[in-house]
Amino acid sequence: MKLLRRFAWLSLPLAFTAATTVAKQEAQAPPTEAPIPSVPIIRIVGAARPKIPIALPAPQSPAGARAQEVAGTIRDTVRDDLDFSGFFSIVPEEYHKLVRLDAGGRIAFKEWQGIGADALVFGALGPEPATLVFEGRLYDTADQKVLLGKRYRGEPDQARLIAHRLSNEIVQQYTDQPGISLSRIAFVSQVGKGKEIYVMDYDGARPKRITANGSINLSPAWSPDGRQIAFMSYRSGAPELMIINHEGELAKAFAQQGGLNSAPAWSPDGDTLAFTSSRDGNAEIYLLRLADRSLTRLTHSDAIDTSPAWSPDGRQIAFTSDRAGSPQIYLMDAGGGNVRRLTTEVSYCDAASWSPQGDKIVFTARVPGGFDIFLKDLKTDQMGRLTEHANINEWPRWSPDGRHLVFASNRTGNFDIYTMDVDGSRVRRLTRGGNSYSPSWSR
Amino acid sequence: MPRGVFRNLALPVLTLLLASAMAACKSAPVAEAPVTTPPAFESGPAAQPAEKVDETAGFREADTSAEPVRESASSLAEKLNAQGVLKRIHFDFDRYELKSDAIRTLGDDAAAMKQYSQFKVRIEGHCDERGTVEYNLALGEKRARAARDYLVSLGTPANRLSIVSFGKERALDSGHNEEAWALNRRAEFSFLTE
Numbered sequence: 001m002k003l004l005r006r007f008a009w010l011s012l013p014l015a016f017t018a019a020t021t022v023a024k025q026e027a028q029a030p031p032t033e034a035p036i037p038s039v040p041i042i043r044i045v046g047a048a049r050p051k052i053p054i055a056l057p058a059p060q061s062p063a064g065a066r067a068q069e070v071a072g073t074i075r076d077t078v079r080d081d082l083d084f085s086g087f088f089s090i091v092p093e094e095y096h097k098l099v100r101l102d103a104g105g106r107i108a109f110k111e112w113q114g115i116g117a118d119a120l121v122f123g124a125l126g127p128e129p130a131t132l133v134f135e136g137r138l139y140d141t142a143d144q145k146v147l148l149g150k151r152y153r154g155e156p157d158q159a160r161l162i163a164h165r166l167s168n169e170i171v172q173q174y175t176d177q178p179g180i181s182l183s184r185i186a187f188v189s190q191v192g193k194g195k196e197i198y199v200m201d202y203d204g205a206r207p208k209r210i211t212a213n214g215s216i217n218l219s220p221a222w223s224p225d226g227r228q229i230a231f232m233s234y235r236s237g238a239p240e241l242m243i244i245n246h247e248g249e250l251a252k253a254f255a256q257q258g259g260l261n262s263a264p265a266w267s268p269d270g271d272t273l274a275f276t277s278s279r280d281g282n283a284e285i286y287l288l289r290l291a292d293r294s295l296t297r298l299t300h301s302d303a304i305d306t307s308p309a310w311s312p313d314g315r316q317i318a319f320t321s322d323r324a325g326s327p328q329i330y331l332m333d334a335g336g337g338n339v340r341r342l343t344t345e346v347s348y349c350d351a352a353s354w355s356p357q358g359d360k361i362v363f364t365a366r367v368p369g370g371f372d373i374f375l376k377d378l379k380t381d382q383m384g385r386l387t388e389h390a391n392i393n394e395w396p397r398w399s400p401d402g403r404h405l406v407f408a409s410n411r412t413g414n415f416d417i418y419t420m421d422v423d424g425s426r427v428r429r430l431t432r433g434g435n436s437y438s439p440s441w442s443r
Numbered sequence: 444m445p446r447g448v449f450r451n452l453a454l455p456v457l458t459l460l461l462a463s464a465m466a467a468c469k470s471a472p473v474a475e476a477p478v479t480t481p482p483a484f485e486s487g488p489a490a491q492p493a494e495k496v497d498e499t500a501g502f503r504e505a506d507t508s509a510e511p512v513r514e515s516a517s518s519l520a521e522k523l524n525a526q527g528v529l530k531r532i533h534f535d536f537d538r539y540e541l542k543s544d545a546i547r548t549l550g551d552d553a554a555a556m557k558q559y560s561q562f563k564v565r566i567e568g569h570c571d572e573r574g575t576v577e578y579n580l581a582l583g584e585k586r587a588r589a590a591r592d593y594l595v596s597l598g599t600p601a602n603r604l605s606i607v608s609f610g611k612e613r614a615l616d617s618g619h620n621e622e623a624w625a626l627n628r629r630a631e632f633s634f635l636t637e
């Protein structure tokens with residue numbers, strides 16, 4: 001195992017090992033495609049920096065089952081958020097009994113240290129039944145001081161929101177980076193014969209259906225401010241680009257006259273949608289300037305060009321094209337110039353997504369037995385494989401902090417939404433029992 | 444703990460009792476700790492107001508009561524479609540070139556379109572489940588377009604033909620095997636009203 005580099009902002013060392021896996025050309029691969037060279041695909045096997053051990057004793061709560069349930073929900077949600085963040089390790093709850101909760105009116109910091117807790121979160125739920133007031137405090141057990149204290153007021157059903165707010169504060173306190181606990185994931189899910197757009201919390205909680213036209217609605221894409229979602233809908237018969245806002249107002253993105261209009265991707269400044277259209281007779285990538293609905297065509301090829309993905313600085317666009325005979329990832333300047341091919345290792349690559357730090361691109365690639373998610377490091381040109389041989393794993397999209405990915409997989413038989421860390425570890429399933437895919441993670 | 448800490452933070456009043464809450468907390472799997480009272484949060488005279496928690500852009504639940512209206516085709520067009528007068532054609536994986544059997548089928552389809560020239564025809568392009576939604580939408584469009592171009596070359600007026608791609612969204616066979624995939628990679632033709 002060889003340590004290659006450190007990713008600066010996280011100081012997250014990723015260890016790469018050369019995996020035995022070598023993609024082989026499949027019998028059905030188009031004949032125009034050259035055979036796969038036997039270049040070993042680098043597999044990222046994940047190592048993390050030391051995590052901060054944190055203890056979350058049960059919050060203080062007024063008597064009553066309901067209050068205690070709410071307090072428990074908040075604590076559990078904060079714990080799960082901190083665990084998911086990857087910055088913390090949760091001190092097992094069974095150790096808490098070794099600590100006196102009241103050491104003569106003081107917090108027994110030394111005892112918390114004794115069970116390994118560097119940090120401590122105390123919470124307290126207010127007594128008012130009609131409104132939810134929760135106070136959380138973060139302590140450093142070594143310095144024996146409060147690092148932050150926050151008090152939140154919300155509706156009785158906003159326990160998870162309050163918890164996510166507190167989690168973000170705690171992550172910010174330790175990492176100087178905003179937490180992602182309030183981010184959300186949009187996705188497509190089957191309803192009868194139709195496919196509708198849903199939104200859920202990043203952890204899979206509180207799924208909400210936001211379209212109900214009974215038609216096929218696909219490819220949701222968040223606006224950078226999280227207040228709008230662009231998607232494609234067949235509700236008028238032809239596949240049209242639509243925009244829905246958080247009030248539920250639905251509008252066509254622009255006047256469309258038949259043909260395919262799909263794959264919306266919002267520019268980082270929110271002013272422009274990149275998308276795919278066949279309006280000129282073939283699937284090409286266009287820019288739609290939202291201020292005046294003006295269109296600019298970016299690609300010119302007889303092949304398929306689709307699935308645009310912006311670089312975080314808005315200067316480049318990654319996209320899929322089969323101009324070389326099979327789908328591959330290409331990059332171009334946001335004006336359409338300087339087109340160059342990014343992927344050459346596997347015969348079929350699609351659905352690029354650019355990391356928020358701008359240094360990596362993830363995508364889906366066809367492998368024997370299915371599709372897997374791969375990562376290309378733009379600085380080293382190294383490729384990493386993040387999933388392995390479990391049917392179809394596709395449409396990876398970055399978390400706002402660039403530490404996690406959301407994707408769709410049919411590893412259980414049906415398509416569901418999953419998250420994983422950017423090294424491929426800690427895979428979590430967020431949806432169950434439906435046919436859910438095409439996730440998009442809000443900024 | 445120094446008394447000044449909370450005051451400095453100007454935290455609000457919240458005097459609380461732990462009592463049996465620890466033991467009752469649903470996720471506490473262990474026996475009760477030998478503890479009487481918790482470290483009570485101190486009161487401060489200038490309590491800061493609590494932050495109001497809001498869904499800044501929560502997105503509304505869709506109104507599912509309004510069921511969509513489906514357009515109905517004329518009875519004859521519907522009947523012809525149900526009879527399968529226009530035959531579908533199939534494609535190889537990730538390809539949109541017409542195979543020789545597809546070309547033969549399209550010859551028959553062109554004849555049927557001529558026979559029922561009062562109807563416009565919609566061509567749907569479809570794909571198997573492999574590959575992403577977006578790529579398959581574009582691929583399905585290519586397939587529909589390939590079929591249309593050939594029908595036009597056989598003399599079918601282009602203005603009678605419209606195309607739409609459904610990508611992999613409308614599989615004929617929901618299986619995950621070669622047989623299902625082969626069936627699902629197709630272009631379909633249907634007569635439209637008027």
